[in-house]
Amino acid sequence: MFDRKKRFEQRIALNFLPLVQQDFSFFVYRKQIGVGSENPNRERHNGVRRYRLPQNLALQTSDYVDCDVSFSKIEGFEKVKIYAHTNIHLTKFLLMEALQKKCREHLSKQDYLVGTKFRNTISFVLAKTDVGDETVWLEPYFLKETGKFGFLVGFHFKVKEGIPLNRKILQYSLSIGSDGRENKNYYVDIFKKIKKFISKYHSQLFPFEIGDGVAITISWPMQDVRSEQLDTKLYIFSNEKKDVSQFQGIRKHGPLVPVRDDSLICFMYRPEDKPLSYELYHALKGDKYATFPGMDAMFSFSFGNEHVTGLPLNGYDSQCIDAAIKQLLLVSGDRPVLPLILFPWSRMERTTEGEDCYYRIKHQFLANRLPTQFVSLQRIRGRDGLKWSVANIALAVFGKLGGKPWKLSPKHERCLIIGIGQAHRKDGDKISRYFAYSVLSDSSGLYDSIRILSKSENKEHYLDGLTVKIKEVIAEFSDRFDKFVVHTPFKLKKDEITAITSALDAVQSNKTVVVLKFNEKSKFFGFALGNNSKVPYESSCVALGGKEYLVWFEGLQYHNPTVKRRIARPMHIAFVYSSKELEHADEISYLQDAINLSGANWRGFNAKTLPISVYYAKLIAEYIGHFDRLGLPEIDIEDLPPWFL
Known part of the structure; x- marks a missing residue:
């Protein structure tokens, strides 16, 4: 029998390689910018970027001001000494620039690939195949929970352009094994790829210099962090039997x-x-x-x-x-x-x-x-x-047919979960119609209904409609519920989040409103180094800091720690809004309900990778997208049994 006490002692190694040196300094050239200048915090020209720095670097309490910053000498810019924690974003950019410089000096162009503006990564080629390249990427990162700089590390199979998805690609991507079935060794295989990267590239990349004689290197092996164990799911059936x-x-x-x-x-x-x-x-x-x-x-x-x-x-x-x-x-x-x-x-x-x-x-x-x-x-x-x-x-x-097979024992009673989904229509890269809806359930996982939130070809009208409809949904259910928890997908844009939170600001003060953002395909990963499979136990949770968590909705089972199928990646969850100040225990309780909702999936007995608030919204988006692609007329999807199962 699995010892519950040991569950709370499980250590998980994040895919994070901290720097050995944390307290370092470097020189930059800066020019203070007046209020109202254009293009803040974005690359401008000739390697000049904008960051907020202390106006008086000699005073710890100095106000921060916008500055144009360069690592090269520029006329009209002053040379100043910056410490690692003065501006975290600037330090991460420095680490990226220094690593790129080391790559140019010591590697051939075929050995690495610099990422896009959306992902500040460098990918290193482990092996080339006829369908693509096995790569391991590094990305500068500051782990708020530990207060340390370092590099996130991960595996990616880069498919050659023009090659359709096939069995080979799935095998090289580690999705399936050599037998063509689900890859039960998914976690072990990713860990091996990272070890292979260390063996092949570490001595060529580290240490690298960041100027002023400071040499930077990374810690290996990975350092584990403390994890918390959320409760296992408890299902409720006829006559409240559990x-x-x-x-x-x-x-x-x-x-x-x-x-x-x-x-x-x-x-x-x-x-x-x-x-x-x-x-x-x-x-x-x-x-x-x-x-x-x-x-x-x-x-x-x-x-x-x-x-x-x-x-x-x-x-x-x-x-x-x-x-x-x-x-x-x-x-x-x-x-x-x-x-x-x-x-x-x-x-x-x-x-x-x-x-x-x-x-x-x-x-x-x-x-x-x-x-x-x-x-x-x-x-x-x-x-x-x-x-x-x-x-x-x-x-x-x-x-x-309208039956309800089970519900779950919730952490919060009288709590409505509002899952937000999108089915925008795109013409190329441009959105030609905005469409958002919500999947409503209570915190026990009982499906209620789908509600159209907003649809318009005009973005402003769409955002205004989103705000109005969220208010209406909460007003409609305010007699039945005291807490309203909004679950949003990662792809929801900042202006959409703003439209939602502006509606939530208007909710009466005796109600609690919380917004969580879910990302099932995040850059974060983790390994239970004490397990042969490297898979953490189901319901494991690691705090990343800044109200962000990594949660294993799937994992080893306590009663039988044998991996029988491929275990999904952990879920990245961020608290992006709360009407009341949340303590750590409060955040854990809302994560617990999210874990529970993954067990409320009536699409299958073992379908529990995502909470239904996110998963059902994702399914509906897929259907609406295909209906739209085929030019089929819009239909009323509200007030039906869960037709998307």
């Missing part, structure tokens, strides 16, 4: 809220696929696989003629689907109904034709207020058939 397992819990106790007794599932298939529809039917009934006991045993939904019917399709073109929808509505009447469509294209083997057809049919049914469940013929025909997928198909069917 379990740590979604599957076993619902099997033992039954669903939290069953579907309506008169609900109907309609199998829809081409005549030649009817035998496969029987395969699917018996799998869902629980007659075929030991992995799934059946809809009745799991979801208290009998699978007899009273709940199941069938309808043949003459084809998948628009006319055939329209005719099928009319017939389905006639058969179902006022009953809740879910079309279960056998589909000849697989999302795992995507073709343009199949993908377009899928989204067009999905749209046709949604336009008639009908969620759908697709099952590919390839999946049914596969070697293991539906053995490993039937339980997830059944779960999605149950949710789309």
Whole structure:
């Protein structure tokens, strides 16, 4: 049994290589700038950049002023001595410039690549392949939690231009193993790539000089930091029964809220696929696989003629689907109904034709207020058939019919989670239509609804609408909830965050409002060096400082620390707004609810990489984007069961 006390002693090494030297100084040339000058804190010309520096460098309490800064002598600029912590951004830029200089002096141009203006990195080539280059990148960074400068380090496979995604690329990217399956050694393999970089390049790059005789080098091996352990997820089922397992819990106790007794599932298939529809039917009934006991045993939904019917399709073109929808509505009447469509294209083997057809049919049914469940013929025909997928198909069917399989034990009661999503339309690099919506759930993970927040071709109108609608949503739910927590994706722009927070500023003072920003593809990573797999335990949390955290929504299980599949990257979470001052314990409690929400995903029994507030919004954006791409008319996506599961 895993010792809970040891959980709190777990040490995690961040992908951060601190400098051995932290208290150093360097010289720059600066010119103080008057108030109102243009182009603050951006590169200007001839290597001159703008930073805020103390007006009087001799006084620790001096006010900061805007200065043009250069590392080279320029007429009219004064030479001044700067300390590492005087301006963190300037020091990071210095480290980058010095590292680039060392690369130019000691490496060939084929060995490294300088990043773009969006990522201040240098990538070093470990190996070249026929489809791309294995690289490890460095990026200057200041870790606020420890107050140390250093370099973030990470692995990236840079694909050659013009080469489509294929199995080789996935293997070189470490996504899949040499056997073609999920790479269970993902963390170990990334760690090995970083070690290979150290072995190949460290002596050529470090130490490097930053002037005034100061030599900079990095610490290796990585230094671990203290982590905290959030609580494991606790699921709640029928009659408030609890379990740590979604599957076993619902099997033992039954669903939290069953579907309506008169609900109907309609199998829809081409005549030649009817035998496969029987395969699917018996799998869902629980007659075929030991992995799934059946809809009745799991979801208290009998699978007899009273709940199941069938309808043949003459084809998948628009006319055939329209005719099928009319017939389905006639058969179902006022009953809740879910079309279960056998589909000849697989999302795992995507073709343009199949993908377009899928989204067009999905749209046709949604336009008639009908969620759908697709099952590919390839999946049914596969070697293991539906053995490993039937339980997830059944779960999605149950949710789309309006059932609620489980909720979670929340940290905050009477708390509404507002997940923000976007589906902007782009013409090239320019946005031609702005569109934002929200996925609403409570902190126990119970899905409520989708609300359109704002859509406009004019950015200002869109931002104004965003502010107004956020106010309306909070006003509508203020009788039921005392806390409102907004979850936003990383790609949300600064002006959109401002529009949201300006709405939150108007919320009455007896309510608590918090905004968290999630990034599942951040530059941060971490390793549990004490584990052979290098994977931290699930629910591990590392503070980065500045109200930023790194959280493992997936990881080793305490009762069985064996890696059985690829473990996802940790989630970067930042607190960007709060109506009240938050202590560290408060922040941890909101992170706990985010972890819990990852277990509220009704799309699959093991789908828990993202909180549903972020994940559902992401799914909806994908659907709306494809509907828009195909030129399909806008439809009302509000007030439906979770059709996107």
